[in-house]
Amino acid sequence: MNARTLQAGALAAALLTIAAAEPWAQGSERVDLDAIYKIKDEGFQRSQVMDTIGYLTDIHGPRLTNSPNIRKAADWAAARLKEWGIAGVRQELWGPFGRGWSNEKFTANVLSPQPFPLIAFSKAWAPGTNGIVTADAVMVVVEDEEELKEWTGKLRGKIVLPSKPLAVKPLFDPTGRRFTEKDLADMQAQPVAAEGRSGPPNFQASQQRTRRRMEFFAREGVLAVLEPGNGRNDHGAILVTGPRDLRDAKAAPQPPQIVVATEHYGRIARTLEKKIPVTIELNVQNRYHDETLDSFNILGELPGTDKADEVVMLGAHFDSWHTGTGATDNASGSAAMMEAIRILKASGVKMRRTVRLALWTGEEQGLLGARAYAKQQFADIDTMQLKPGHAKLAGYFNMDNGTGAIRGVYMQGNEAVRPIFSAWMAPLANIGMTTLTIRNTGSTDHVAFDEVGLPGFQFIQDPVEYSSHSHHSNMDLYERIQPEDMMKNAVIIASFVYHAANRDELLPRKTLPKPRNPRPTTTPQ
């Protein structure tokens, strides 16, 4: 898609200006301007990144791990990488992950007292209804298990609403924005307060409670459980994930579970609170796929020359949640990485180290694919016994924050990479990349490298409708992707990978972490 790209002439002029004006040698770190010119030229004039995103979303999305769709998407991606001349394209199995799941039909309508269609989606891995079912809704808002027991024998054939309507605040802030110069400057400051962010208190305990409640509803013959959207207040875009237990076919049964737009849930709940009965019709057809319980990572390479046994990796998670098409989470990252390796191949730049692309699955369930790979290639996090690959990895670059333009890198506390990255960034300043922060970012696959003492990095991206809107929502679709941002991101990633592949040394590392659990238990997780 070149229609919205920079004019060829304007781009060439910009590149020339930069080449004339900027001092390139930053410290002793070498920057190859000729290679950057070729990378920019390929990435801006002959971009394929939006075409890739189109196939990963419109055609093969969503890509829930172990669903039939993600396998088709993976076959498509592997074929495309081979077409581009990427070597060693393969799908490496890891597992067990658990069974696959797909939704094949979904309708949800309130029939009375006033008919209206619900904006609603099935949770992943939840069962469907047995064809079309019609039932009365009932509020079952309980404090504890004792109160829940009082409902024994009263819920057969009902549709349960287990929580009160949510209070919804108006939206005053924009859902998407660019980082300002001040935001970026603030980000560069060393944080002095303890940064460690822990999850909500007793997250596991609350998960257990939810599971026990669902199992009770299933035993009582409840037809379905409705839940309100998570209160992100998203005007019809609702965040839907799925219960992890049901990936195991032997787990105790749970009822169909449906997330309903906050406002629609509220309307049903408020009607019931007025003692007016509400009848709902549902038809949810979900299918489990037990053919294989293992999942896979997609890998491919550009072989290096004199340092071919050393590796630079670039990657992103390929899997998504199931209600949209996983455009910003994370077709954007996967397509940017595929495009970056395509650019490196097509531009004909020479690289000393081998460049390896990895598209992970199972990220949404806990970085499972990346962690399985790290354990096999680099180190067991429990014992920190190192595998041969550990000494050979120059670095890993990851993208997983939606469509937003890359503005810099989170250095993950690794101060020694500052002069290197700062040199590599200089010729990318004119496409918006200017910022290094010592801070960490988490919750995605570079963590699988960082936690075993390897230099794994995630880029800083503009917050464009991601956490506020598209992340894990039914509206995470192609339209949420910005082509200019995607082209810039692929060029930036290709430039970083190119320089990591050609510098004399591997990227500097932090101190090796201590074993997490020196005597690991033998219980499978």
Ligand SMILES: [Zn+2]
């Ligand atoms: Zn993601």
